[in-house]
Structure formats: structure tokens, C-alpha cells
Amino acid sequence: MKRRPILDVSDLKTVFRIGGRQVAAVQDLNLTVAPGETVALVGESGSGKSVTSLSIMGLLPRKVGKVVAGRILFRGKSGEERDLATMDSEALRSIRGNDVAMVFQEPMTSLNPVYTVGEQIAEPIRIHLGRSHKDAAESAVGLLAAVGIPDPGRRARQYPHELSGGMRQRVMIAMALACDPVLLIADEPTTALDVTIQAQILDLLRKLQEERGMGILFVTHNLGVVAEIAHRVAVMYAGRVVETGAVTDVFRHPRHPYTMGLMRSVPKLGEATMLKRQGIPLPTIAGSVPSLLALPDGCSFAPRCPYALDQCRAGVPALAETGGRHKSRCIRWEEI
Amino acid sequence: MSVAGSISSSARKGPIARALERFTINRIALVGLVILLCIVTAVLTYPLWWSYTPNQIDLRALNKGPSSAHWFGTDGVGRDVLARLMQGGRVSLLVAVTSVAISTVIGFLIGALSSFGGRVVDGAVMRFVDLAMTLPPVIFLLVLASIAGTGILPTILVISLLSWPVLSRMVRARLLELRERDFVVAARGMGAGLGHLLFRHGLPNCIDILVVYATLQIANAILLEAGLSFLGLGIAPPEASWGNMLNAARSTVVLEQYVWQWMFPGAALVLTVLAINFVGDGLRDAFDPRSDLH
Numbered sequence: 001m002k003r004r005p006i007l008d009v010s011d012l013k014t015v016f017r018i019g020g021r022q023v024a025a026v027q028d029l030n031l032t033v034a035p036g037e038t039v040a041l042v043g044e045s046g047s048g049k050s051v052t053s054l055s056i057m058g059l060l061p062r063k064v065g066k067v068v069a070g071r072i073l074f075r076g077k078s079g080e081e082r083d084l085a086t087m088d089s090e091a092l093r094s095i096r097g098n099d100v101a102m103v104f105q106e107p108m109t110s111l112n113p114v115y116t117v118g119e120q121i122a123e124p125i126r127i128h129l130g131r132s133h134k135d136a137a138e139s140a141v142g143l144l145a146a147v148g149i150p151d152p153g154r155r156a157r158q159y160p161h162e163l164s165g166g167m168r169q170r171v172m173i174a175m176a177l178a179c180d181p182v183l184l185i186a187d188e189p190t191t192a193l194d195v196t197i198q199a200q201i202l203d204l205l206r207k208l209q210e211e212r213g214m215g216i217l218f219v220t221h222n223l224g225v226v227a228e229i230a231h232r233v234a235v236m237y238a239g240r241v242v243e244t245g246a247v248t249d250v251f252r253h254p255r256h257p258y259t260m261g262l263m264r265s266v267p268k269l270g271e272a273t274m275l276k277r278q279g280i281p282l283p284t285i286a287g288s289v290p291s292l293l294a295l296p297d298g299c300s301f302a303p304r305c306p307y308a309l310d311q312c313r314a315g316v317p318a319l320a321e322t323g324g325r326h327k328s329r330c331i332r333w334e335e336i
Numbered sequence: 337m338s339v340a341g342s343i344s345s346s347a348r349k350g351p352i353a354r355a356l357e358r359f360t361i362n363r364i365a366l367v368g369l370v371i372l373l374c375i376v377t378a379v380l381t382y383p384l385w386w387s388y389t390p391n392q393i394d395l396r397a398l399n400k401g402p403s404s405a406h407w408f409g410t411d412g413v414g415r416d417v418l419a420r421l422m423q424g425g426r427v428s429l430l431v432a433v434t435s436v437a438i439s440t441v442i443g444f445l446i447g448a449l450s451s452f453g454g455r456v457v458d459g460a461v462m463r464f465v466d467l468a469m470t471l472p473p474v475i476f477l478l479v480l481a482s483i484a485g486t487g488i489l490p491t492i493l494v495i496s497l498l499s500w501p502v503l504s505r506m507v508r509a510r511l512l513e514l515r516e517r518d519f520v521v522a523a524r525g526m527g528a529g530l531g532h533l534l535f536r537h538g539l540p541n542c543i544d545i546l547v548v549y550a551t552l553q554i555a556n557a558i559l560l561e562a563g564l565s566f567l568g569l570g571i572a573p574p575e576a577s578w579g580n581m582l583n584a585a586r587s588t589v590v591l592e593q594y595v596w597q598w599m600f601p602g603a604a605l606v607l608t609v610l611a612i613n614f615v616g617d618g619l620r621d622a623f624d625p626r627s628d629l630h
Contacts, residue, residue, distance in 0.1 A: 097526030109518040114351050114540040124526050159350055
């Protein structure tokens with residue numbers, strides 16, 4: 001799949017202001033999403049994956065953080081390529097919801113309790129596409145049907161509190177799709193749902209992507225979900241992408257000790273009981289994610305890395321090409 | 337009503353419909369509402385069923401007690417107390433409702449400015465609100481009233497300028513909370529602008545505060561108006577208002593011998609304020625989602 005990307009983020013750097021200091025929450029981030037492609041951003045809490053998605057949307061609270069470097073080139077419906085990082089907030093608003101839409105983590109609280117779900121889906125259609133009330137309401141019912149909600153006509157007239165979590169997440173997806181965006185940013189859309197619903201939502205996203213050909217940037221910490229839905233994956237650690245490539249490549253032949261650690265930490269069915277019987281604890285990555293305020297010199301994973309050398313602490317390793325479009329930010333990727 | 341029945345029936349409706357449903361099972365609030373409706377209807381329709389007008393003078397009946405001709409008696413210049421009571425009710429309710437509407441708008445806008453304006457604006461606005469709240473209300477009212485003068489419009493102005501600070505505090509608190517709620521962030525993600533956030537998401541989610549506050553504030557405004565008029569700074573005679581009718585009781589002769597001249601307006605005042613307070617309390621309970629639980 002080598003089409004012109006709709007999203008091309010290069011050298012993105014986002015800083016937080018903490019106690020008068022500027023702390024880089026995301027740096028040297030490069031990322032592309034092509035039409036019809038799903039790219040997953042994976043990492044632990046605090047690795048910068050949500051900050052990345054908020055930076056792209058321009059939704060970082062100004063008091064807290066801002067994008068200080070890099071370009072976020074985005075090609076919207078008009079086909080024109082524009083830099084979201086330097087765009088003024090008025091122009092950004094017309095893009096948000098229209099060309100780029102976002103699905104958030106918490107379906108339980110992401111809907112306004114005082115409007116029916118139909119009204120909430122119809123609203124962006126009315127405002128962004130300038131359609132009439134009646135027209136938009138009909139589209140909303142159609143969208144509810146498209147996201148697999150039975151009896152959409154009746155559901156559209158219900159309030160969020162009358163729907164289950166899975167239903168609400170479907171409503172959120174319907175709302176995000178209302179204006180037929182070219183890019184969908186899904187920030188942990190399945191984290192708050194139970195596993196069967198999670199699988200349904202992933203299926204739904206995949207189906208909708210096939211029908212509409214939009215690109216999806218999928219933020220998650222769940223490797224199982226990544227394997228399920230993504231074409232390409234970028235693993236983040238302490239604000240940097242440490243490994244990126246096609247999902248099958250990265251999962252079969254991880255080229256970075258952090259990815260390897262993550263993969264090892266995912267228990268397989270039956271394995272946990274076996275390990276327990278043998279008295280071996282589940283594998284983990286020793287230590288914890290460093291504070292952004294006190295990042296170690298050099299490779300930020302070095303303190304936890306079983307393969308670390310003195311060289312690793314000398315400087316931040318570059319993203320090295322390891323074949324295909326697979327890259328790793330480890331100086332010893334060939335050996336491990 | 338079975339528990340399952342009440343849950344399914346209340347689950348099908350919107351938040352406002354559910355609040356109304358809770359309101360209608362509150363007996364005291366309903367009593368208040370009925371009293372209030374009677375008073376409002378009587379006040380609005382009195383020219384249709386009462387032959388006297390408020391400033392019509394009956395020289396054969398000065399300071400006469402209640403009789404079949406003048407149900408509530410007459411005052412010192414022979415005006416019918418019932419007619420004046422009704423007209424006074426019109427003025428009092430008009431002043432109260434209008435001033436509360438104005439102060440609710442001011443309160444909401446100031447609260448919105450404060451919560452969405454950023455830290456500096458918020459600080460400045462809230463210190464200003466503190467200042468407005470620390471002013472002793474009666475003195476402030478008297479100063480304002482002596483500047484604005486007497487009459488209906490100045491009285492409305494004075495009362496509405498006095499009663500917004502508490503509301504703006506409550507609105508600010510609610511909007512600050514809403515601003516961080518996921519659905520507001522989601523709406524921003526969908527490209528919503530400030531005005532949209534404020535009026536489509538903020539206002540409907542503040543409606544409980546606004547309705548309850550406005551209702552209780554109407555009672556307060558009626559009292560403020562009565563107080564101002566009693567002191568001669570609100571509605572000036574010969575225009576009737578409950579406050580300036582009470583003013584007559586300053587004379588010990590009236591107080592002791594012509595009881596009907598001040599007792600009826602006093603009773604009307606107490607009854608109206610009480611009824612509004614019952615309704616306000618009922619609305620507050622109705623809008624409180626936790627009230628479903630007990």
C-alpha cells in the first residue's frame with residue numbers, strides 16, 4: 001500500500017510546561033497514515049501516544065502543552081495539503097469533525113446527557129456540511145444503522161443514559177463518521193469496553209474502513225488489539241517512537257528490546273497457569289517508565305534494557321532501517 | 337407504582353421530562369404551584385371580575401373596613417384595597433420576574449466569561465464578584481436606588497444589579513466542571529467553537545441551576561421590591577405595589593385601627609413568597625438526579 005499519505009507527521013516535538021520547565025512529552029516523531037490504512041500507536045501509560053493524537057488534533061490545552069517543532073501535513077477532502085501545526089484555531093475547527101474526527105476512550109461520558117443521540121450525530125452534519133435539520137436527522141439514523149445499531153430510528157430518539165457502553169461507543173463512532181472524514185483518530189476506543197464488545201467494535205471499524213477508505217490512527221496499549229486491526233504499528237517509549245514497521249514484521253521479529261519485552265509480557269492462553277504451577281512469575285519488563293522530568297542520557301530505555309551497553313548511554317540512537325519499512329531505535333538491533 | 341414500572345417509564349424520557357415527573361410527585365411543591373397559579377391568575381384577570389380600579393376614589397368610603405362593596409375595605413383616600421392589591425401584585429411580579437430574568441442572563445454570562453476566559457480573566461472577574469458580594473445589600477440598594485430614582489424601570493434595574501453575583505459563581509463552578517467533561521472535549525474534537533460549547537453544551541447542562549435559582553430569586557426580588565417601596569425608593573405612589581401599600585402601616589392609626597389596609601398586602605406577600613419557595617425547593621429536588629434514589 002504505497003499511496004500518498006493523508007497524514008504525514010515529521011519531527012514532531014510537543015512540550016509540557018511543568019513548574020516553569022519545558023519538558024518534551026513527544027519528540028522526533030515521524031508518522032504517516034495512508035488512505036485505507038490503520039496505523040497503531042502503542043506504548044505504556046505516559047509514553048506520549050495520547051499527546052501525539054491531541055497534538056495532531058490541536059486539542060492540547062494551551063496552558064499545559066504545545067507543539068514546538070515539526071510539521072503535521074494533512075491532506076483533507078479538498079486534496080490540498082496543509083500543516084496543522086501552524087494553522088490558526090479557526091481553520092483547525094473547520095477541519096476537526098469534518099476532515100479529521102476523533103473517537104475517545106470513555107463512551108460513558110463522551111456524550112452530552114441532555115440531547116438524544118440522534119441530535120448529537122446530526123449536529124456536526126448540520127454545522128459542517130450545512131444540511132437541513134430533517135436531512136441531518138435522516139443521515140443520523142442511517143449512520144446508526146451503519147454502525148450496527150438495531151432499530152436505529154428508535155435509538156436515535158433515546159438519550160445516552162439509555163444505551164449500554166458498547167452502544168454508546170458505536171454512537172461515538174457514528175458521530176465521528178458523520179461528515180465522512182478522511183482520517184479517524186481513535187484514542188483507546190475499546191479500553192473501557194469488555195472483550196466481546198471490544199471485538200465487535202474492532203470488526204466494525206475494519207468494516208467501515210473498507211467501505212469508506214479512511215485512514216485510522218489507532219492509539220492503544222493493547223497489543224492484542226494492534227494485531228487485530230492495524231496494518232502498521234509504531235511503538236512509543238518515553239515520547240519517542242522506538243520501533244515501527246508492518247504489524248506482522250514487528251510482532252514476528254521485534255528489533256527493539258522494548259518491543260521484545262512487551263511481547264514477552266503478554267501472557268498466552270494457558271501459559272499463565274503453567275507458569276504458576278512451576279512457580280515462575282509472569283515475565284515483566286524490570287523497572288518503570290522514566291519520568292519525563294528526569295530522562296536518562298542516551299537511549300531512554302537503557303536503564304531497563306538487558307542488552308544495554310555503555311554506548312547506549314552516550315547518545316539517543318537514530319531510527320535505523322532494518323529492512324523493508326521496519327525501523328528500530330536500537331544500536332544493537334542486528335544482534336538481538 | 338412498581339419499581340420496575342417507574343424506572344422504565346422515567347428512563348424513556350429526557351432529563352427535563354424526568355425532572356418534571358419527579359416534581360409532580362412532590363406534594364408541597366404542587367400546593368405551592370397551585371397557590372402561585374391562583375395568585376397570578378387573579379392578579380392578571382382582576383379588571384374582568386372586579387369593578388373598581390386601583391386609583392378610583394370613593395369619597396363616601398374612607399378607611400372603611402371590608403364590606404360587600406369593598407371586599408378588602410378601602411384606604412385613607414377611599415381607594416379599593418382589593419383593586420390596589422391586584423394592581424400591586426402585577427407590579428411586584430412584573431418587577432420580580434423581569435429583574436430576575438435580567439440578573440440570570442448577567443449571572444450566566446459573567447460565569448461563562450469567568451470559566452472560559454482563562455486564568456487572568458477568571459481571577460479578575462471573580463474578585464469583582466467578591467467585591468459585589470461583600471457590599472452590604474441594603475446599603476448598596478439604597479445608594480443605587482437613590483441614583484436611579486423611583487419607578488418601575490429603575491426598580492427593576494436596581495434589583496437585577498444586586499442579585500447576579502451568587503448565580504455567576506454557581507454557573508462558573510458548573511461550567512468549569514463541564515469544560516473538562518469528556519463530551520465537551522469530544523465536541524471540540526468535532527470542531528465545536530466557543531459559542532457552540534457555551535450555548536449548546538453549557539447552557540442546557542446549567543438549566544437546573546438557572547431554573548432553581550431564578551425561582552427562589554423571584555421570591556427574593558419581590559421582597560426586595562417591597563422593601564425598597566416601603567422605604568419610598570421603589571415604586572412611587574400613586575402606583576400601587578405591595579411594598580408601598582405596607583408603607584401605610586407606618587402610621588400607628590392605620591396599624592391599630594385599619595388593619596385591612598396592611599394585612600392584605602402583607603398576607604399576599606407572605607403567601608406568594610412562600611408558594612414560590614415551595615416551588616423552588618420542589619424544582620431543586622426534581623433536578624437532583626440523586627432524588628430518584630429515595
